[in-house]
Amino acid sequence: MIATVWGVAAGAGVIAYQATKLPPIDALTVPKRPPNIAILDENGVMLANRGDTGGAAVRIADLPPYLPKAFIAIEDRRFFSHVGIDPQGMLRALIRNIAGGGMVQGGSTLTQQLAKNLFLTQERTVSRKIQEAILALWLEHKYSKNQILELYLNRVYFGSGAYGVEAAAEKYFGHGARNVTVPEAAILAGLVKAPTRLAPNRNPSGAAERACQVVEAMRQEGFVTDAMAALALAHPAKTVRDQNASAVNYAADFVMDALDDTIGAIDEDIAVSTTLDGGLQALAEAALADALDRKGAAFGVGQGALVALAPDGAIKALVGGRNYAESQFDRAASAKRQPGSAFKPFVYLAALEAGLNPDSVREDAPINVKGWQPENYAHEYFGPVSLTKALSLSLNTVAVRLGLEVGPKAIVRVAHRLGIASDLSANPSIALGTSEVTPLEIVAAYAAFANSGIGVQPQIISRVKTASGKLLYQRKGARNGRVIDPNYVAMMNTMMQETLLTGTARKASVPGWQAAGKTGTSQEFRDAWFIGYTSHLVAGVWLGNDDNSPTKKASGGNLPVEIWSRFMRSAHNGVPPQPLPGGFWHGFGPGGVPVAENNGWPSLPGLFGAPPASQVRQVAAPPAPPPEGWPVQRNDARPGPGGPVPPADIPNAGALGHKQRAQSGMQNFFDALFGG
Incomplete structure (x- = not known):
């Protein structure tokens, strides 16, 4: 009994000591999410995302129900019943770590993972785990379960530079999180265990194997039916070509340069509507790249650029090179050459x-x-x-x-x-x-x-x-x-x-x-x-x-x-x-x-x-021209409706x-x- 009391006291002392290394709880706030910049074409179609996250924040209410449930099924099945820490999960992880002779499994809840992403470093030590647990309890006290889950989905890292489920869906599947399918949701949920190692654009077989585990976990928890699980396993998700390598990024970079001069500092998510025509942009990219791929070597040409404007100056397409992944230098807007x-x-x-x-x-x-x-x-x-x-x-x-x-x-x-x-x-x-x-x-x-x-x-x-x-x-x-x-x-x-x-x-x-x-x-x-x-x-x-x-x-x-x-x-x-x-x-x-x-x-x-x-x-x-240096006055200029207005000279x-x-x-x- 005395040993137990002393053990509890010692544990409380360790927790109190680790708590002193954290900022004051009453002053603690969730760090503001870095702003996302959505770049749209003239018809409102997404061309690119910019910013540290690479995707806009999404609300759980706007997502298909099986998407957040996929994360719960594979990462934290008791999410809605625990208080931020899961003693059963921690005990299971401890046993496996002892058996494995090292840190094999973390046993962290979704709330603990969120606390780590928001406030802590990525080191894997006992000290950090205690701090993680304290912060998880604070998060559970301050926010509802849905708020925590929403924060998690918008902040977790999914590999390949994508933070948040929206950025990841755009990155890997070419569309927003609102439109992900069950097999795509399984890919995303499976990524958080090892986002770099399991990124589907780098390790498709590893990502697919992990996605199968997620689908099975969802079926066991009743989040999908047997038929939905069978369909997801029979038709696994397919990733799209890396959008960051697309030549549209030359135009996106040009937009970002212009944006800095337009509105200055950005502290919240914004949508930038551009004059670009997504269809013309794709046509321009294909025309330049295909010609250089077919005939570039024969003509000794390594690079090119294509710019298209409406007669009023609105940029409709801008391609600054043949391959953005290989070179981000924008030859359309920045290269000075002899004409x-x-x-x-x-x-x-x-x-x-x-x-x-x-x-x-x-x-x-x-x-x-x-x-x-x-x-x-x-x-x-x-x-x-x-x-x-x-x-x-x-x-x-x-x-x-x-x-x-x-x-x-x-x-x-x-x-x-x-x-x-x-x-x-x-x-x-x-x-x-x-x-x-x-x-x-x-x-x-x-x-x-x-x-x-x-x-x-x-x-x-x-x-x-x-x-x-x-x-x-x-x-x-x-x-x-x-x-x-x-x-x-x-x-x-x-x-x-x-x-x-x-x-x-x-x-x-x-x-x-x-x-x-x-x-x-x-x-x-x-x-x-x-x-x-x-x-x-x-x-x-x-x-x-x-x-x-x-x-x-x-x-x-x-x-x-x-x-x-x-x-x-x-x-x-x-x-x-x-x-x-x-x-x-x-x-x-x-x-x-x-x-x-x-x-x-x-x-x-x-x-x-x-x-x-x-x-x-x-x-x-x-009439005859005026003396040198004098303007020529014009009184016959009449603009059409809504057209350009000429000056007087x-x-x-x-x-x-x-x-x-x-x-x-x-x-x-x-x-x-x-x-x-």
Whole structure:
């Protein structure tokens, strides 16, 4: 009797001593769960989860009943009857540990496991077990059984970086916890014993064997019927491909970067609605990956990127590489590469603003600029050619001559005005795209050609809400106003459409749609580009190597065009065709009035500059240009309903039909060369 009393006293003393090592019970609170960030596409479909947990918190009431019961069956059958610790379970574990000569079984209840996850380290010692028991008693005193079970399901680790049952269900099965089946519930419940060792994506046989034990335990406890158990055993759960390796994570990373600038610190679960289209994102990923898998080695291309925007700047798809698991570097938004001839539209636009037009003629012939002798891709020359032919065939000598006529600084101004944010070197080689840009910024700059001349800012976040529905952020229109006169938009559409009809992008097409664009290939075939657009989408493809090594003659007209065409054709399936809103240029009418028309296409609602159906649009020639540095006032700008609103001026845009110094050609060649 005395020995028993002393034993109890000693035990109480040990418990009291261990309790002193814990924070004061009255000050103890359950640590706040790290916030989850759910990233959704424009239709509310889940694209990715971000945050330390990787999944949103769920309520037991929203789960199928057999899911929490699976954990009770395999981990703690007396959960609803004990007070946080289970003496029977502890005694059974003690006997097995003595028989095994070490710590073989823990004997912890679900409440004790929760206490360990919330407050303690993972060490397996007697001291920690006592502290675990004390905290379990406190949890049982403070919370109901369902609250404890809900906390447990949202906090326990399931391997592969997934914390909580929602994250685990998404990770392993590709859907939320609300939709798990009985065999999937068995997999999840079986994981908590050894989440790393039994992860089904790493050890499918071990996970399946453990799941069978869980199903049998559920049957014994009456949580499932014999028929349900037999069905679950006959049709075990199948895991999905690791979502963290999907190329959608490039877009998710971009969203997270933008989110930090949008709402700042995050202290609760949020849902981020994006402009992304999940279907287009999948099409873009497949188009890029399949082409590189099939032909990447033959062309010496190791990486690529694809960006697609709506003409208003909303990002619809963004793929920053061929394999996210191997490289998380986002080449779409962060890689600066030479655009080559894909930069030439800015050169030609500067020439139009200086007084030229698509029918203006320049000499395609060898040229020497202070020792620099740029050549055409095919090393052949056509003599006098129109600007339309020169751009469609990507004749380098004509682009250089135009650059010298208008001046490199004018080209830089045009590119920056349309949305190029990178630093550009104002030298003669700028005409051939030697200054580096990112795929995202140059595709965004092309959007002005697709929407009748309105500058855009690429946007990916539409709205941010808390899990309770509180609105934290709502995107408002972010445009740069009119950056191209509508007359020049029609001219650029005409010249760049010819690139797809007879020029370097003859293999590119979107059946039923008016499309235009430009190929690009940098020095020594280090970069290959194609950027093209319809009234529905603007998309760009870049291919190359991360170490900037040359490819095996990958050029804009081969593999990039192939990838672009596959993506764009699929992206336009089922979409009613609409014309390019800026129309096309058809020369000068009587009295030198420029004429543009849309070939009988209906007007495009919501975008400024679309002509009425089947009606030729005649635009009166504007007055002579003002002195250098003065803005050109425009009073004819009228936005369509809900469309982009242009500002009052376009900086330093020349007047259409008035010949400025560019028209004098070689007369001012040396002035341009040495004076900028």
